[in-house]
Every structure is written in structure tokens, then in C-alpha cells.
Amino acid sequence: MRRFKYIFYSLLFGATIPLLAQDVTLFEQFNGRYDYTAIGNTMNVFENGPNTPCIIQTSSTATLTLSPNQTVVAAYLYWAGSGNGDFNITLNGNAITAERTFSDALDENRIFFAAFADVTAQIVSEGSTEYTVSDFDLLDIITPYCPTGTNFGGWAITVIFQDEGLPLNQLNVYDGLQSVPTLLNITLDNLNVLDNEDAKIGFIAWEGDRSLAINEQLTINGNVISNLPLNPANNAFNGTNSFTGATDLYNMDIDVYDIQDNIAIGDTSATISLTSGQDFVMINNIITVLNSQLPDATMNIDGNLVNCGDNTVEIFYTVNNFNSTATLPANTPIAFYLDGILIGQSETTNPIPINGSESSSTFVNIPEGSNANITIIGIVDDDGNMNGTVTETNEDNNVTFEDIELLLIPDSITLPSLFGCNEGFESSTYNLLDAMLSLNINETDISFHRSIEDLENNSNEILIPTAYTNLSQPETIYARVANPPCYDIFEFTLVVENCPPVVPSGFSPNNDNANDWFNIQGLYNIFTDHELLIYNRYGDLIFKGNNDKLWDGKVNKGINANGNVVPVGTYFYVLNLNDPNYKPIVGWVYVNY
CATH class of the missing domain: 2.60.120.1200 (Jelly Rolls)
Known part of the structure; x- marks a missing residue:
């Protein structure tokens, strides 16, 4: 128990007891x-x-x-x-x-x-x-x-x-x-x-x-x-x-x-x-x-610094030696308590003269699970066990209080997913700001992060959010939005989907390095199990391809499978995507030289 010291009064009366004293x-x-x-x-x-x-x-x-x-x-x-x-x-x-x-x-x-x-x-x-x-x-x-x-x-x-x-x-x-x-x-x-x-x-x-x-x-x-x-x-x-x-x-x-x-x-x-x-x-x-030459240590808390989601609080305080007749010695201990639990300690640095003061700060650690609104008790001349070490003129004025509101990490708000067309190997490019459009938030107040830990530490920000390529499928992105004195947290998922491929109307396999093959956009390395079948105007199968075999105008099927380039003309194709979301795509392609 703390060694509080008081002036005690012992009043002993005889037979006549005053009525109103x-x-x-x-x-x-x-x-x-x-x-x-x-x-x-x-x-x-x-x-x-x-x-x-x-x-x-x-x-x-x-x-x-x-x-x-x-x-x-x-x-x-x-x-x-x-x-x-x-x-x-x-x-x-x-x-x-x-x-x-x-x-x-x-x-x-x-x-x-x-x-x-x-x-x-x-x-x-x-x-x-x-x-x-x-x-x-x-x-x-x-x-x-x-x-x-x-x-x-x-x-x-x-x-x-x-x-x-x-x-x-x-x-x-x-x-x-x-x-x-x-x-x-x-x-x-x-x-x-x-x-x-x-x-x-x-x-x-x-x-x-x-x-x-x-x-x-x-x-x-x-x-x-x-x-x-x-x-x-x-x-x-x-x-x-x-x-x-x-x-x-x-x-x-x-x-x-x-x-x-x-x-x-x-x-x-x-x-x-x-x-x-x-x-x-x-x-x-x-x-x-x-x-009776004695110091008199008193203390007041001047303020505090609380960061979002951080249970470490900086306490600014002043130790005084006002009502005193002697210097308060250096290294007078200071203790801070929350609900009776010691959460931090400090001490004076220099001897404090009569009518003098010393200001400083220290960090205290708030236990996990504490309420947002807390009251910290600061006691000067306390060794952390509620014991004083300095004899003072008044041992009943060492305590001060500070009400503090912790800035707890806010709950994350989930936004609708962003969808992107597969650009190959389940990757796509996204404008992350598109996920925030409905919130009407200033872009300068937003930062995007790949993990909640990075968001809380405000580190590893995604530097170009307007052209972000996902790293996994699906991938969760976290948005930190300034909302002084703290911030809000939003999260959304990047989803890669296979968009319908775009089939060109023709190509010219003449080795001029321009449009030399049947380049179906959004197909290769996306619908990796696809099958491409090419027929001539007589209905004969002349080419069969897949994700690893592109059609460059040469014949690889039928009696004329000699690897020669097909003549100028219109050819029929059947594109089996082997994707349950799509039916086979059929059409005509014109080959020209």
C-alpha cells in the first residue's frame, strides 16, 4: 500500500460533550x-x-x-x-x-x-x-x-x-x-x-x-x-x-x-x-x-498524445515543488495507473527548487481490451508499489488524473468487388479509385494497402492505384481514408473474370510482322483449355489448335496437312472455350496476303 502521510487528530473528551462542536x-x-x-x-x-x-x-x-x-x-x-x-x-x-x-x-x-x-x-x-x-x-x-x-x-x-x-x-x-x-x-x-x-x-x-x-x-x-x-x-x-x-x-x-x-x-x-x-x-x-524544511511534490498532467489503434499513449506532465521549504530531489519516482494496474513509470530528472517545476513526458501502455474512455492516475513520489520515497510537507497531494479517449481501430467497411478482365494467367489491371466512387471522398485522403497491418502502420502504400495489377486471384485491397483524429477502413476484393474473347475478321500470314496470325484477343493464357478448329469452304478440317498452338494460316489437319499456308479465302472457325460460362463461338475469318 502507498505510504500516504496525514495529519491525524485524536479528540478525547470528558463527561461534558459539546452538542455542536x-x-x-x-x-x-x-x-x-x-x-x-x-x-x-x-x-x-x-x-x-x-x-x-x-x-x-x-x-x-x-x-x-x-x-x-x-x-x-x-x-x-x-x-x-x-x-x-x-x-x-x-x-x-x-x-x-x-x-x-x-x-x-x-x-x-x-x-x-x-x-x-x-x-x-x-x-x-x-x-x-x-x-x-x-x-x-x-x-x-x-x-x-x-x-x-x-x-x-x-x-x-x-x-x-x-x-x-x-x-x-x-x-x-x-x-x-x-x-x-x-x-x-x-x-x-x-x-x-x-x-x-x-x-x-x-x-x-x-x-x-x-x-x-x-x-x-x-x-x-x-x-x-x-x-x-x-x-x-x-x-x-x-x-x-x-x-x-x-x-x-x-x-x-x-x-x-x-x-x-x-x-x-x-x-x-x-x-x-x-x-x-x-x-x-x-x-x-x-x-x-x-x-521544517521539506519539499512538496505535486503533479499535473498537461496533455496526452494518442494515435489510432495504438495502445501506447504519450503523457505530458509537470512536477511542481510549490508549497515547500526544501528542494525536491532528482530521480523522485512517478507512477501511472489504470484501474489499479501499473502501466508506466518515470522520474524527475533534476532537483526541483522551492517554487520550481519540471515538465517532461513518458509513454504508458494501455492493456489490450481496455475501454475507449479511460482515466489514468498519475502519482509523483510513488515507486510503482504505492510507496513514497521522499518525506514531504503534504503527503496527500501527490495524485492527479487524466481522462483519455483511445482511438481504437475502426471496424472495416466492405465495399463491392472490382471486376477485371483476365489479361492472362488470372491477372488484370484495375483503377482502385473506382471502388471508392460512391463514397464521394477526396482522392488525396485515400491510401491503398495490400494488408491490414500495412494500413494500420501506414506503410507500403500502393503508389499507382489507377493502374494496379493484382498479385493473386482474388485479392483483397484495404483503403485507409483520413477522418481526423483517426481514419476509416474500407476493404474490397479484386476479382479476375474471363471476358468474352474478341475474334478478328481476318489476318495476313505474309511474314511482314503485322497481323501474321489469327490473334483472338482475350483468349490465349486466359481460356487455357480452349480448342480452335478451322474448316475450309468444303467443310474439311484443316487446322486444330489450342493455347500452345496458334493458327498462322498453315494446315495441320486433313489430307493436305503439309504445313503449307492456306490460299486466300474465307474460312470457318469453331472456338470451343471449354468454359461453362460460354458456348462455342463460330464465325468466318478471311485470310489474305
Whole structure:
């Protein structure tokens, strides 16, 4: 089986099970010189609780500060609160509508929501400045939540930026909405940590209470982590922003932790565990930044070349190394499959740099008997046994598909036979184009061949089809007619028949080499069993001939069979063709000198 590699999520819950939660899963991955920051603010005026005023705002502001060498590549706005949700808000006066929504619940009466919108274009345009979320209205929703201390609202923007001064990192954005009433485990698999310097993990969490610090901690690979003084080891979710140092983000957290001492060079996985003994904390967003230098082989099929009747197909393809932090090595294997059967293999030729590509082509052999319409599967980083050989940033994007229509050999269409008069020894001359007259086909689109193999290979074409002499009796001729993208096949038979002989009215056996013998056209070497009898005017037989004995005016029968030439006169002939299709031919021939 192919060694596909995934990011696996193991979610373990305690006694309190959310009713509507969505698993936190990988949303987007960035590979390169990337890092991130985050801003946001609460809508709460006080930390929630049964003894605090039930007040919530409809707008709040936070300031984004980027350095000149930081180029924004993505910005994601998350907002959340009590109730079923307000999914239409504004950001610096621009209307924002939720592109994705999430929900969670403590019970049927305490329902919470979160929302997402991609605001990259706005953040790129406005840059470092104040950002105000407004028209975020929970005023009519919040009251029933206040007595239980679950009234909250807030927003956060995660900003991913590129900085050429950074090392090559893999930055993963995970999101969903899961509560941490007891334990939440997330395992990040298939890492390749080359350098743990500046490794970090960050969260956007909702509804955390500073006053609740019961078994509330975050661990990486079994080690408890903290971010003092903002986030003590026993109070991870306490209304802070690690990027700005703010401590008044009531009931929300934008936290980031340094984990370089908790993940080792060479690690291929990391396990994150979040616990909370009492506080109902909802995780909306997790971001990891690791120096994980890996290639990422992807592949697309650019086209194919199919020939008529040929089960060998040329595949044109491109291997990419786009979402990567390292060069894809040369000789990375490529495999092609049809219905699970390996039909061809190739490999990359050169090392492919980050964001680079390499195009090539290869031939695959389609099994005989395959349908005309097939789907070929191409897999890069596959040794032909569904096994990968290169560790990649994403092992789930190596596959591509190509639908191909084979140009199968068409069935031959039989045309009426061409008949020709026997010109001797069962041969005749034909104009092969006569067989195609009824089809109204351009002569330049036709080629004639003596075998179907020659036709399929387009070889040994009959060069002068207008004067073709058959090689056998009967003989089948095959016509290949262009019909792009393929061709049509026609076949017809050349039949030689014995046509009626043409008897001359006379001859002059005077040895002048002109008309010296009784030359009956279409007789000799055609009606090879014929018998020719010549009689004089008295009815006496004076000559008897056959295919090997021609009458040159001499007598070879009767009392005057002396070999002399007959005198000038008219003689009677009887021509027995000995052919069941013909009766004896009789007539007069005049001999003159």
C-alpha cells in the first residue's frame, strides 16, 4: 500500500460533550519564510460572571503594527460570541459576511457561535493601523447568558506574513470550534524538524475566565508550557494577548507560546494537549510555526498524445515543488495507473527548487481490451508499489488524473468487388479509385494497402492505384481514408473474370510482322483449355489448335496437312472455350496476303 502521510487528530473528551462542536483541523498551510502575528479585542466591558454587570459593546478596536520587511500574505478574521450568531459585521467600515461558521454548546440553552472571513485584501491595503470591528450586535442575545457567566463576544485577526530574514518554516493554520471541558489532544504527524529555534504554537480561544484556574494547562509532547507573566502554567486561558501584552481581553485569548525546548531536531510528530477542569474554553484557531524544511511534490498532467489503434499513449506532465521549504530531489519516482494496474513509470530528472517545476513526458501502455474512455492516475513520489520515497510537507497531494479517449481501430467497411478482365494467367489491371466512387471522398485522403497491418502502420502504400495489377486471384485491397483524429477502413476484393474473347475478321500470314496470325484477343493464357478448329469452304478440317498452338494460316489437319499456308479465302472457325460460362463461338475469318 502507498505510504500516504496525514495529519491525524485524536479528540478525547470528558463527561461534558459539546452538542455542536466542529473538529479543529488543518485549514491552510504555508511553507517558506513565514511567521504570524494576531490582534483583536473583546466586546465585554468586564470579565463575565454572575456578579458583574450584563453589558456588551457592539464595537471595539485593536492596532496592527508590522515592520517594513514583513509582507502580508494572508489575514483571517475570526469572531465569536454567545447565541446563534451575528454573521454580518464591519471592519473599518467595510461590510464583512461570514464565509464559514462554527457552533458549540454547553447545553440546549447555552449555544455559542464563531465565524470566519478572509480579510487579506483589506489588511494588505490598509497595513499597520487601527482596526475596528463594529455592528457586532449581541445586545438582544446576551441577557440570558449573564447569570451563568457565559456571556461574551470578541474578535481576532490572524496575520501571516513573509519576511526574507526568517528561516524556512512550515506554518499551519488549524481551525474549528471545540471546547475543552476536560481534555483535548491534537497530534501533528509527519513533521521533519531540522531546527527548533523559534518554534511556536498559538491559539485563539473564547470564553476563558481569569478567575477560573482549575487544572488549566497546555502541554507539548507531555511537557507543561507557559508564557510568563501573561499565561501561568495553571491558567492558560485568562484574557490575554501574547503579541501585544494586553491583559484585558475579557473572555478571549490570543496566546502564543515558545516551544523550541519542547520539540527536538529530528522529531516527526508533536502532541498538543489542552486541559481545563472547570472553565468552558472553546478553541477556534491553532497555529504552529516550525522550522521544517521539506519539499512538496505535486503533479499535473498537461496533455496526452494518442494515435489510432495504438495502445501506447504519450503523457505530458509537470512536477511542481510549490508549497515547500526544501528542494525536491532528482530521480523522485512517478507512477501511472489504470484501474489499479501499473502501466508506466518515470522520474524527475533534476532537483526541483522551492517554487520550481519540471515538465517532461513518458509513454504508458494501455492493456489490450481496455475501454475507449479511460482515466489514468498519475502519482509523483510513488515507486510503482504505492510507496513514497521522499518525506514531504503534504503527503496527500501527490495524485492527479487524466481522462483519455483511445482511438481504437475502426471496424472495416466492405465495399463491392472490382471486376477485371483476365489479361492472362488470372491477372488484370484495375483503377482502385473506382471502388471508392460512391463514397464521394477526396482522392488525396485515400491510401491503398495490400494488408491490414500495412494500413494500420501506414506503410507500403500502393503508389499507382489507377493502374494496379493484382498479385493473386482474388485479392483483397484495404483503403485507409483520413477522418481526423483517426481514419476509416474500407476493404474490397479484386476479382479476375474471363471476358468474352474478341475474334478478328481476318489476318495476313505474309511474314511482314503485322497481323501474321489469327490473334483472338482475350483468349490465349486466359481460356487455357480452349480448342480452335478451322474448316475450309468444303467443310474439311484443316487446322486444330489450342493455347500452345496458334493458327498462322498453315494446315495441320486433313489430307493436305503439309504445313503449307492456306490460299486466300474465307474460312470457318469453331472456338470451343471449354468454359461453362460460354458456348462455342463460330464465325468466318478471311485470310489474305
